Amino acid sequence: MSHAKPQLKPGVATRRDGRVEVDTAWQPVGVTAQFLENAATYHARYFQNGYWKYLVGRGLDAIDQPRAARLDVLDIGSGSGNSVFAALELLPNARVIANDISPQLLQILLGIQDTIPALTGRLDAYCFDLAKDFFADACFDLAIGGSILHHMLDPAAALRNVAKWLRPGGKILLFEPLEIGAHMMAAIYLSLIDALSQCPDLDPRLLPFFKAMCHDYEARFGIPRVKPWTEHLDDKWLFHPAYLRDMAASIGLTLHSITPTTDDPTHLFQNAVRGTLSVAGLGDMPTPDQLWDTLAAFDAGINASLKHRFAPEGIIVLAKP
Numbered sequence: 001m002s003h004a005k006p007q008l009k010p011g012v013a014t015r016r017d018g019r020v021e022v023d024t025a026w027q028p029v030g031v032t033a034q035f036l037e038n039a040a041t042y043h044a045r046y047f048q049n050g051y052w053k054y055l056v057g058r059g060l061d062a063i064d065q066p067r068a069a070r071l072d073v074l075d076i077g078s079g080s081g082n083s084v085f086a087a088l089e090l091l092p093n094a095r096v097i098a099n100d101i102s103p104q105l106l107q108i109l110l111g112i113q114d115t116i117p118a119l120t121g122r123l124d125a126y127c128f129d130l131a132k133d134f135f136a137d138a139c140f141d142l143a144i145g146g147s148i149l150h151h152m153l154d155p156a157a158a159l160r161n162v163a164k165w166l167r168p169g170g171k172i173l174l175f176e177p178l179e180i181g182a183h184m185m186a187a188i189y190l191s192l193i194d195a196l197s198q199c200p201d202l203d204p205r206l207l208p209f210f211k212a213m214c215h216d217y218e219a220r221f222g223i224p225r226v227k228p229w230t231e232h233l234d235d236k237w238l239f240h241p242a243y244l245r246d247m248a249a250s251i252g253l254t255l256h257s258i259t260p261t262t263d264d265p266t267h268l269f270q271n272a273v274r275g276t277l278s279v280a281g282l283g284d285m286p287t288p289d290q291l292w293d294t295l296a297a298f299d300a301g302i303n304a305s306l307k308h309r310f311a312p313e314g315i316i317v318l319a320k321p
Contacts, residue, residue, distance in 0.1 A: 003072060003095035005124060006139035006165075014126065020106045023128035028101075049085050052146060055261055056086035059144070059173040059315045062259045068093055071141040075099065076130055076162060077148025081109040083175070087144055088119055097140075098125040130158035135165045143172040150176050150237040155224060159318070160251040166320045171256065174316040178258070179221065179238035181312035186217040188269055188298055195294045203285050213276065239316065248318050256319040260311035268307050270295040 014021040078098035106125040
């Protein structure tokens with residue numbers, strides 16, 4: 001199998017940092033410490049390759065992508081490689097180009113590749129800002145963004161370039177938080193705060209955490225439009241189907257589909273809260289039965305088809321005609 005490296009736009013140049021190709025114009029302006037000098041800590045906290053293999057697999061199913069196809073894949077906001085390694089495993093004949101604004105995270109990613117001999121020659125990494133028109137047009141068959149778009153101050157600006165780099169018929173898979181589901185989760189957290197406020201021996205971290213989750217949602221509700229506090233947020237946006245349709249049309253794409261990240265909604269809300277606690281480092285915190293009874297009541301009281309609309313996270317597919 002032989003894939004040519006993607007060509008860069010005229011005028012774009014890179015320098016080598018180890019094995020990472022870094023845009024010569026790249027500067028760490030606006031890149032927080034968690035992605036630079038604290039990259040190893042970020043990797044240890046968020047690298048979940050097994051889970052991402054499941055998510056990317058669901059995304060490929062959503063577009064009926066033949067797994068044996070010989071594809072050129074661009075992974076945007078790759079970090080240390082969650083969606084990259086999932087794509088390489090699920091698409092054994094694909095070549096993947098990883099992108100991130102952190103050369104440190106990309107170095108970690110390539111270090112992992114070195115431990116997997118079968119991936120030799122199938123992965124390259126480029127450090128640059130997606131707001132820059134970096135690659136030549138029509139280089140890629142598929143683009144994947146694993147939890148990246150909601151961190152970006154101007155989502156459309158980044159995807160406008162990705163759309164240029166796609167070949168006709170190409171797709172973009174995005175794994176992002178959904179606004180309709182966020183409204184449901186905010187209501188659930190408010191219900192949990194009320195139900196547990198008089199609970200004896202409650203871990204003192206629990207209610208402040210639930211209140212913080214409510215504040216986080218409140219800060220992000222509404223069509224992606226910069227608010228006074230937006231640039232100071234790490235998680236900036238929640239995505240609504242109407243916005244996604246309009247945004248896709250503005251950059252020459254169409255909204256193909258939105259699919260929940262889970263294929264079994266039976267315990268959707270219980271699993272969402274459990275996962276959020278785990279990511280926050282509170283997964284081992286003692287929790288009262290009343291918490292899970294309240295969540296079980298939400299799960300039992302809403303049918304499966306409505307849960308698909310209330311999913312807090314989804315797989316968004318944008319397509320290039």
